[in-house]
Amino acid sequence: MFYNCHTHIFNAKSVPEDFLGHGLIRLLSKSKFSFYLVFYWKRASHWVVVNLQKIPVVSTVMHSDSYVLEKVSGWLRRSVFTRWLARIFEWFADTPKDFVAKYAYLIEAGREKSQELIFEKLRKIPCYSEDTRFVVLTLNMDHMAAGMPRINYLTQLSFITRLKKKYPQHLLPFLCIDPRSGDEKQLLSFARHYIEDLGYIGIKFYPALGFYPFDPRLKLLYEYAQEKEIPIMTHCTKGGVFYKGELTADHLHPRDLDNKFIDTVFIDTSQLRNRVFKNNFSNPDNYRLVLERFPELKICMAHYGGSDQIMDYLRTKNEKSWYYKIKRMLVEYRNVYTDVSYTLFETHVFKLLKEDILSDEVGDKILFGTDYYMTEQEKNEKDLVSDFRKVLNESLFMKIALRNPEKYLKSAFYYPP
Template identity: 30%
Template sequence: MPNITDTKNLPIYNCHAHIFTGKHVPPWLGKKIIPWPFPYLISLPLVLPLIKLLSHHRKYHIPRILDKIARDLPFAFNQLWLHHPVTYFIARMISTIITCIALLLLISYLNYKVTDIEWLTICINYPRQYIPFLLQILIVPFGLLVIPSGRKLLLLLLQFLRKIPGPATWELFQRYHTLGRFALHASQRGIFEKLISYYPEGTRFLILPMDMTYMAAGGVSKSYYSQLLELRILKRTHPKRDQLLPFVFADPRRLAEQPAYYDIIHGLFDNCGFTGIKIYPALGYYPFDKHLLKLFLWASQNSIPIVTHAIRGIIFYRGLKQQTWNYHPVFKDSQGQPLKLYSFQNVDFINNFTHPLNYICLFEEPYLRQVLTYYSLLQPLDAFTVELLSLFGYTNSQTPLKHDLSQLKMCFGHFGGENEWNRYLTNDKSYFDNLFASNSAQTYPFMPDYVSKNIQQLWQSTSWFSIIRNCIMKYDNVYADISFTLHELNIITLLKECLTIPKLQDRILFGTDFYVVSHKKADKEIWIDSKSDFTPMELDRLARLNPQTFLY
C-alpha cells in the first residue's frame, strides 16, 4: 500500500462516473412516478430531442430567442404602461382579468370539482364555453406563466389541489434534462472526452455502465451489448485509454437467461482491460441473488472490485411487485418469523433491495450459509443451484462453508446518499446511530442472533450511513464512495470527521456520479470545491491513495 506521504506520484481517481447515452435508457422512466398516461406521453424518445433542440440547436439559437423575448417583453410593457398611474391601473386590471380567465380555464380543463354550488360551477365553466378555442390556447399559458402574479397563483392552486409533484417527480424531470443535455453526444466517446476535460491531466475514471433492460420501463434504443462494445472500443483505441477504467454491469436476470454472459465477463477482464463489476439492486433483485453469488465468488478469489448502488433514487424497477417480496428471504424478526417488509409502491419497496443491511448476507458466513440453505430448499433444485452449492462447499445449514465471501471487495456507491447522512445527524432516537457519537471506533455485531433481536430498529430506524460505516469498520475490503453526496455544508463537516477515524479514513473514495449529478452541480465545480473543502492530505486520501488500494 502506498504511503500517505508519497501519494503525489499517484494519479487522481474519480471512482463513480457514467458515459452512457440517452439511447441506453428505457423510454418510460415516468412509470410509477407520474400518473397514467403521462409516462407514455412524455417518454424519453419524445422529450430528449426537444431538450436537445432547446439546449443546443445552433441554427435557430432557440435559447437566445427565448431569452430575448423574456427580457424584452417585460421591458416594453414597463415602458408603455407602468410609468403613469392611469396606465398602471389599466395594465393591472387587464393582467388580473387575463389571469383569472386563465385560471378558470385551467380548472375547467382539469375537470376538478371545486364546489357543489351550481351557479359557481357555471361561472367556472363560462370562459371555456364562450371563448374561442384558439384564444383559450393563448390565454392559459400567457395568464399563468408569463404574468408574474399568474405564476404565483398557479403555484398556490397546485398546492391547494395537492398536484405539486413530489421529490421523485422533480428528480425525474431533472434527469430528463440532464440526459437531454448529454444526448448531443451520439456516442460514449464524446461524453468521456467532456468528462476528462474537467480534471487535471492524467486523472483516471471508473466508468460504470447501466443495463436497464430488465427494469420494466420499455425497451432501450441501443442494447446493453452495444454499450459494452463501445466501451471495449474506447478502451482499445482512445488516445487517453489509460484514463478509462471500465466496469461491467451484472444483472442476475441476464446471467440467468444467458449463461454465456459469465464467460463474456471473464473475457472482458482477461482480454479487454476491464477493471470491476457494477450492480444495481434497485432494478429489482437482492445483492445475494444466486446468479450473482457465483460471480462474486470468482470476483473474491481474483480480488476484483465491485461497486453497488446504495442510495434511494429514481432509477428503479417499474414492474409489478411480486408477492414473495412482502417478506425478506433471509432475515427473521425477534419471533423467528420472516421479516415483513411494509412497503407497497415501487419507489418504496425497491429500497428493500438496496438496503445496505442485505450485504451482511454476503460478508458474514453464517448468513451466507442461510442464503444458500434458502436456495437449496427451493424446488425443483436446478443444475445451476447444485453447481452453486458445490462451489461454496455447502453441506447443510449447520456446517460452515468451505468458501465464503468475507474478503469480497465491495464499494457502496454514494455512501447511502445525503438524505441518509442528514438522517444520521438528526436522528437522536436510534441506538445504533448514536453509538458513534460517544466512540468513533465503536461497531456493532452482525451475527444472526444479535441482528434478529434488533432487526426492526436496524432495518427501519437506523440510517444507511450508520450501517455502511459499520460494514467498513468491520470488514477488510469494504469501501464507500461519496458520489451524489457533496451538496451541503453539514455533509462536508461529517465527511471531514470520518477522515479522522482510523480505518474509516482509508476506505472512502472520491467520486461524482458524472453526468447524473450535473443538474445539482457540475463536475468542474465539484472538483474545484473539493480542493477548497478538503486539506491536500484529505483530498489525496479520497482521490489518490484510497482508490489505489480499492482497485489494486
C-alpha cells in the same frame, strides 16, 4: 494524477422508453391543479407540435419516448428550457422532485450522440488534469420493466469496449451485472470475458432495478471476484432510478446465496409501491448476507447511503440510517469501501465527511467520486469538485482520490501505475 471512482457516460439511447414510468402528462394530471394544467396543456400542445418540430424533446414530454432524446436541437442545448421544464414539473407534479429533475437533466446532459463525446467532455472539465483516471460505470436497464432502450445493454458495452481501447489508461470500465441476465455459469462466463479479455476492471450492481445482491445466481461471481480481488461497486442510496414492473414472488420471498428462503421479516412489505419497495433491494444490510460467505470480497457501498441519510444521522443519531449501517461495515470488513459520489453536492455534510476521512477507523475506506453526469442537476462538475477540495487539504484529497482508490482497484487484472 488522481481517480474519479464514480462516473457515467451512457447517453439517451441507453435509457428505456418509459424511464419515468409515466408520460409527463400523466404526472401533471395527478397534481392539485390537474384540471387547469391538463386543459391548458391540451390547448398548448397543438401549437407546440406544429411550431416546435425542431425541438424533439416535445415528443419526450408527450410520450416518454427516449428515441428522440439524442436529437435535442442546438438551441435547446444552449437554452435554459430544460431547467425551466424541470422546475415546472417539480412545482406541480405529484412525484419526488429529484426524480423528475433527473430525467430533465438526463435530456440535457445525455444529449450527446455518443458515449465518447460525453467522456471527452468530462475529461476537459477544468477540475481534471490530463492524467486523471475515471471509473466508468455501465448500467444495464434492460430488466427494469420500463420498456427497452433504443440500444440494449450489450450494444452499450460494445461502445465502451471500443472507448477502452482508445483510452486504455484513462477509462476504467466496470461491468454492470444483473442476475436476471442468465444462470450462475452464464453470469460468470460473461464477467470473465469482459474482465479477462476486454480490459474491464470491476463489477457494477444496481439492485434498485429489481434484484437482491444475495441472489443465488451471483454465487459463482462472488467466488471469482473474491479470489481475484476484483472490485465491486454497488448503488447504495434511497434515491435513483428503480424497477417499474410488478413485484413477484422472488421479490417478496427471496432466496439467499444457497437458494434457501430468507427470513421474511428481513423484507419490509408494508409499502408495496415500487418507489418505496426498491429500498429493500438496496438496503446495506443485504450485503451482510453476502459478506458472511465471502468476507474478503472487495465492495464499495456507493454514495455513503446518501446525503439524506447522513443528515438524518447528524440530527438524530439514528443507527438505522444507511450512513451508519455502511460505516459499521467499513469497520467490520477489511475490504468494504464507500464513496462520496453525488452525496458531495450537499455542503452540509462536508464537516462529517472530513471527520470520517480523518478517522483512523474508516478514513482508508472512503473513495472520491462525483457520479457525473447525474450530479449536473445539483451543481456543475467543476464547482462540485472544487468546493469539496476546498474543505480538504491536498493530503486528504489525495488520500481519497489516489491512495485509497489504488488499494480498492488493484486486482489480478489491474495494477495501478
